[in-house]
Amino acid sequence: MEITNVSEYEAIAKQKLPKMVYDYYASGAEDQWTLKENQHAFSRILFRPRILIDVSKIDLRTTVLGFNISMPIMIAPTAMQKMAHPEGEYATARAAAAADTIMTLSSWATSSVEEVASTGPGIRFFQLYVYKDRSVVTQLVRRAERAGFKAIVLTVDTPRLGRREADIKNRFVLPPHLTLKNFEDLDLGKMDKTNDSGLASYVAGQTDQSLSWKDVKWLQTITKLPILVKGVITGEDAQLAVQYGAAGIIVSNHGARQLDYVPATIMALEEVVKAAQGRIPVFLDGGVRRGTDVFKALALGASGVFIGRPVVFSLAADGEAGVRKVLQMLHDEFELTMALSGCRSLKEITRDHIVTEWDRPRIAPRL
Numbered sequence: 001m002e003i004t005n006v007s008e009y010e011a012i013a014k015q016k017l018p019k020m021v022y023d024y025y026a027s028g029a030e031d032q033w034t035l036k037e038n039q040h041a042f043s044r045i046l047f048r049p050r051i052l053i054d055v056s057k058i059d060l061r062t063t064v065l066g067f068n069i070s071m072p073i074m075i076a077p078t079a080m081q082k083m084a085h086p087e088g089e090y091a092t093a094r095a096a097a098a099a100d101t102i103m104t105l106s107s108w109a110t111s112s113v114e115e116v117a118s119t120g121p122g123i124r125f126f127q128l129y130v131y132k133d134r135s136v137v138t139q140l141v142r143r144a145e146r147a148g149f150k151a152i153v154l155t156v157d158t159p160r161l162g163r164r165e166a167d168i169k170n171r172f173v174l175p176p177h178l179t180l181k182n183f184e185d186l187d188l189g190k191m192d193k194t195n196d197s198g199l200a201s202y203v204a205g206q207t208d209q210s211l212s213w214k215d216v217k218w219l220q221t222i223t224k225l226p227i228l229v230k231g232v233i234t235g236e237d238a239q240l241a242v243q244y245g246a247a248g249i250i251v252s253n254h255g256a257r258q259l260d261y262v263p264a265t266i267m268a269l270e271e272v273v274k275a276a277q278g279r280i281p282v283f284l285d286g287g288v289r290r291g292t293d294v295f296k297a298l299a300l301g302a303s304g305v306f307i308g309r310p311v312v313f314s315l316a317a318d319g320e321a322g323v324r325k326v327l328q329m330l331h332d333e334f335e336l337t338m339a340l341s342g343c344r345s346l347k348e349i350t351r352d353h354i355v356t357e358w359d360r361p362r363i364a365p366r367l
Helices: 008-016 019-026 033-044 088-098 113-117 134-146 165-170 181-186 198-206 214-222 235-243 265-276 291-299 309-341
Strands: 045-047 062-064 067-069 073-075 103-105 124-128 151-155 227-232 248-251 282-285 304-307 354-356
Touching (some): 008 309, 019 165, 033 265, 033 291, 073 088, 073 103, 088 103, 113 134, 124 134, 134 214, 214 227, 227 235, 248 265, 291 304, 304 309
Parallel strands (some): 073 304, 124 151, 227 248
Antiparallel strands (some): 045 354, 062 067
């Protein structure tokens, strides 16, 4: 079957993966309202394309934290990718490098920072959960630095794991042949089976529920890498992120896996952008499935987007080739959206190119 869009990979992944694994990747928290809303909210933003503009040359390139990449579409951290495909994070790293974009490696990867670095050159960020034992965190951050990772993506919306009912029903646990590779040498690489979600029990036992803004400052004392704060959805927290020295913000609701009934990230984006006031870049993840979604995020002030589920589903369906194809499809769709909207470069994408349901009705100019 010819794959023509990113969403088609999910059905293939559902057929190929064990139910426990597919449900882990696909499900959200509780009623999964935010899970649906993350995608649906994009459909409530419409285009105001400009015409008769020479779009024979279009430039998608951009800079993120000083690193030049081919497009404002990057890979979000998704855990335990070897459950999707035997090559897991190796395949994702190679696909990102081939597309000349950024891959973010999850703390809970099934390949270590050193193993991912061994796949060859590429711009990579490291996503961090803060454990109760701070020496574990320090060790991990320094390993990421030594392995050539370029930024720390601090996940801040997970003092406890959201209630993911599919994982509870399936008694989710990491398959026995896999480990959380970054923690293997610390005896923290395995999950115990429980009558609940094995991951939820692991998180309750290991991650630090006392994490606060002062820990963003603490992280700055153990690393010189820029720190992106992932999980901001309000203007108030955006202002605090700036105040505490974050290098950037990722507007994220954790793929709708934490608190249900929070807004879709695309709905929260503009408030965060306005609060940041251009002092640091703002990115978005959650619900991006089309090049049109990328354009809408940039029109609302994002400097780029990160994709998660499309990566693991395409990885499950076709390994590295699947991830490469997802990145290429989103690149091509985004380029076409720019052309049909009359934008030749990212800086030409403006708020005037879209209209949202929360805008006041526009008054037609008198001719």
